[in-house]
Amino acid sequence: MSAFQERFFTTRDGLRLYYRDYAGPSGRPPILCLAGSTGTVRNYAEMAPHWAKVRRVLCMDWRGHGRSDYDPDYRHYGFQTDADDVLELLRHEQIDRIVLIGSSRGGIIAMVLAEQRPEVLAGVVMNDIGPATAGSGRQRLNNNMQVPRSFASFDEAGAFMKATQVPGVTFTEAEWTQRATEFYRRREDGHIRADVDFGYIKAFVLIPPRDQWTQFDAMRGMPVLVVRGALSDILDGPLLEEMKRRKPDLSSVVVAGRAHCPTLAEPEAREAVDRFLVGV
Numbered sequence: 001m002s003a004f005q006e007r008f009f010t011t012r013d014g015l016r017l018y019y020r021d022y023a024g025p026s027g028r029p030p031i032l033c034l035a036g037s038t039g040t041v042r043n044y045a046e047m048a049p050h051w052a053k054v055r056r057v058l059c060m061d062w063r064g065h066g067r068s069d070y071d072p073d074y075r076h077y078g079f080q081t082d083a084d085d086v087l088e089l090l091r092h093e094q095i096d097r098i099v100l101i102g103s104s105r106g107g108i109i110a111m112v113l114a115e116q117r118p119e120v121l122a123g124v125v126m127n128d129i130g131p132a133t134a135g136s137g138r139q140r141l142n143n144n145m146q147v148p149r150s151f152a153s154f155d156e157a158g159a160f161m162k163a164t165q166v167p168g169v170t171f172t173e174a175e176w177t178q179r180a181t182e183f184y185r186r187r188e189d190g191h192i193r194a195d196v197d198f199g200y201i202k203a204f205v206l207i208p209p210r211d212q213w214t215q216f217d218a219m220r221g222m223p224v225l226v227v228r229g230a231l232s233d234i235l236d237g238p239l240l241e242e243m244k245r246r247k248p249d250l251s252s253v254v255v256a257g258r259a260h261c262p263t264l265a266e267p268e269a270r271e272a273v274d275r276f277l278v279g280v
Contacts (some may be wrong), residue, residue: 003049004059009092011063011085013076018067019060019089022052029097029122029280030056032086034106036261037141037204038196040066042182043103046265047273054277055099060089062105064197074199078207083112090120099280101273103127103261104234111215114222123223123280125273128261130226130235130243131216137233137260140164141204150191154180157192168231170257179263217246225251225276227269229258251276 004020011017020041024030031051033044041059048057061068063085064077071077086109090098099122102110107129113121151157158176161183162169171179185195194201226243228235244250253272255262262269 003052009089011088013071015063015069015071017061017063017069017085017089019058020048022048022057022059024052024056025054026056028055029099030058030095031277032089032098032100033057033059034086034100034102034109035059035062035065036104036106038065038183038194038201039103039105040182040195042066043263044101045182046263047270050270051101051273051277058089058093058098060086062200064200066195070197070199074197074203077197077200077203079108079112082109083116086113087117087120096120097122099123099125099277101125101127101264102129103264104129108212111212111219115215115218118218118222121222123225123276124219125225125227125264125276127227127264128229128232128235128259130239131212132239133234134232134236134239140166140233150193151180151184152192154184154192157184166231166233166259168257169259213246216243220247223249223251223276223280225253225272227262227264227272228252228254229260229262230254230256231259232261234260 004022007019007021008016033048035043041061044059048059051057062082064070097120100110107126110124110126154177157180161180162176183195184192186192226240228240240252253268255266255269264273
């Protein structure tokens with residue numbers, strides 16, 4: 001029997017978005033897991049059942065990702081649209097408050113919601129993301145995403161992910177292959193490609209990033225845990241220190257041997273998130 005129920009909801013503009021619903025103890029705000037820019041609900045396949053031991057867990061595919069509908073207009077792929085989709089999911093499920101666990105883009109949407117609808121956030125885990133992008137990380141992501149790539153196997157896709165990551169990440173070859181299955185899928189023609197609409201990638205590359213310090217400052221007084229990969233070129237040490245300066249009650253953990261993003265299954269990340277969940 002599956003550990004989750006597969007569900008869909010329809011957005012205000014008629015798209016069907018996919019989410020997984022892991023049953024868990026009631027009485028506390030459920031967890032909503034949101035992946036990064038090219039991620040899917042499969043990024044949380046290991047950790048969602050673990051968190052569901054203590055509370056309900058939902059994992060949503062962004063529009064244009066995974067099993068969610070692709071948007072016919074790439075200009076709709078943006079932070080505000082994603083935030084609105086999250087709020088529609090909550091209305092659909094009649095959920096008032098959540099603990100949001102957001103990797104990369106998911107953490108960005110948490111900041112958008114903190115500014116616009118702080119009452120829905122009981123707490124936030126930001127996985128390797130902050131209100132600005134450090135160093136050359138954004139350009140590396142742009143370079144990796146601009147050309148649609150096709151692979152003959154998930155081993156080959158995993159090798160590509162390893163080659164385009166910063167040096168020093170300590171995944172084994174088998175773990176790289178596993179990671180590839182979370183971001184890529186075998187298409188109808190038999191080729192393995194990113195599990196995302198190329199229109200979304202176009203929007204990601206064309207729309208410039210902007211600082212979100214005002215939105216991050218809206219998290220004052222809100223429980224927040226930041227998980228950082230020690231090798232990350234998206235959330236570096238100085239940026240994390242500035243976040244802690246501006247929010248002195250910020251909790252954080254640095255995961256050795258990881259860049260952008262930790263899986264959250266690493267022992268230090270798992271323990272930090274588990275401790276955080278006790279208090280929210």
